[in-house]
Amino acid sequence: MSDRLPGFSTLAVHAGAQPDPTTGARATPIYQTTSFVFNDADHAASLFGLQAFGNIYTRIGNPTNAVLEERVAALEGGTAALAVASGHAAQVVVLQQLLQPGDEFIAARKLYGGSINQFTHAFKSFGWNVVWADPDDITSFERAVTPRTKAIFIESIANPGGSITDIEAISTVARKAGVPLIVDNTLASPYLIRPIDHGADIVVHSLTKFLGGHGNSLGGIIVDAGTFDWSTGGKYPMLSEPRPEYHGIRLQETFGNFAFAIACRVLGLRDLGPALSPFNAFMILTGIETLPLRMQKHCDNAKAIAEFLSGHPAVASVSYAGLPGDKYSQLARKYAPRGAGAVFTFSLKGGYDAGVSLVSKLQLFSHLANVGDTRSLVIHPASTTHSQLDDAAKIRSGAGPDVVRLSIGIEDKEDLIADLEQALSA
C-alpha cells in the first residue's frame, strides 16, 4: 500500500467497507436481523454499559448501517456519524442532545419547507424555541443570540432557491456565542461542499436526496466534526454530566472527539427510536458509490437549463448561483467551485397561474415533492411545500406565488430543455 490518502471518488466506493469476513461477499451484505448474539454474560454487560463497542439490537446499530456511517463520515471529514430513518429524524436527534425545554436555537429563514414546519410547530411542543435569522444578513444571527441559545442551524445550499450560505461567517458567530453550528448539507452533498472544512461542528443530511440519489429510499445521517468542546459552562448536560442510564459515565470525558455521535446513538436513537432499515442503508450505500459522477452531471445539466431559462421570454427571473450575474455567484465560486447544485427556482411573468399551468404541461419532468433524484423534478412551492406559510413568509423564504422549483436530473440536457420549451410556449 502507498501512503497516499484516498481521494473523494475512492472513498465514495470503498470507505467503511471490506469483503465480508465470513463469506467473502464483496458488496456490503444487508444484515437483516433485529439482534446479535452475545459471546457470554460479561460481553453482554460490557456492551450495555458502553465499555465495549459491538452490536446489540438494530435500533441502536447494525453492521450494514455502520458501513454507511463510516463512509459518510469519511466523505464529510468528520470523526463519526449516525444513520437514522430520515432527514427529519436526524434533526430531532441532534437537537434533543443540545436543547432543554425553554432553550432556543437560531435557524436561517431559507430552509426546506418541512424543516420550517418541524421547527415552528413540532419542536415548539417540546419547548424548543426557534429564532429565525436571515442568511443574507450575518448580523441578524449575532442579534438573535441570547443566553438560552444552544445552536445555530443553516443549509449550505438553501431551499428552495439554491442560494449559497456564507458558512464561515456564520461559524464565526457560533464560535463567539459558544454554540455549535449545524449545517444541513443535503442539497450540496459533500462532493460540492464540505461544511466541516468551513467551521461546521455538526452536519446533517437527508440521505433521501442526492446521497441515495435514486428517489427510492428514505434515510438521514448526523456527522460529528469532533470540533466542539461540550464541557464549557455546563450548557450541554447530556454530554458533560454523568448519565444515569449508563452507570454515571460522562460522554464527552469518555468518548472525546466523537462524543456527540455517541450521544445521538445511545441517548437519541436508542430512546426515540428512528432507526434506519439495513435495506435502505444498502440502497443508499450503492447510490453513494456513483455520487461524484452523478453530482457533476446534475450540476452541468442545471447550469445549461438555468442559462436556457434566463434567455426565455416567458421567464421573469432565474435564481441559480451558478449563473455569472447571480446574487450568490461569488459565494458559489468560493464554496462550491465544482457546481452550484441542481435545485433552483425561476419565476414566470404570468405569476401564480402560469406556474401552476407550466407544472401541468411538463412531460419529462415529474411533478412531485422531492429533490435529488436521477429524474428531473418540478414543483410549484407556493401551492404545495410552502403553502402553509402566509404570503410575506413565502416571499421571504424564496417561494413567492410566481416561483417554480426544479431539481435537475441526469438525463440528456437537450431533452430537458425541449420539454421546458414546449411547456413554456403552450
Ligand SMILES: *Cc1c(COP(=O)(O)O)cnc(C)c1O
Ligand atoms: C428532504 C429534506 C429534509 C428532510 O429529509 P427527509 O429524509 O424527507 O426526512 C431536510 N432538509 C432538506 C434540505 C431536505 O431537502
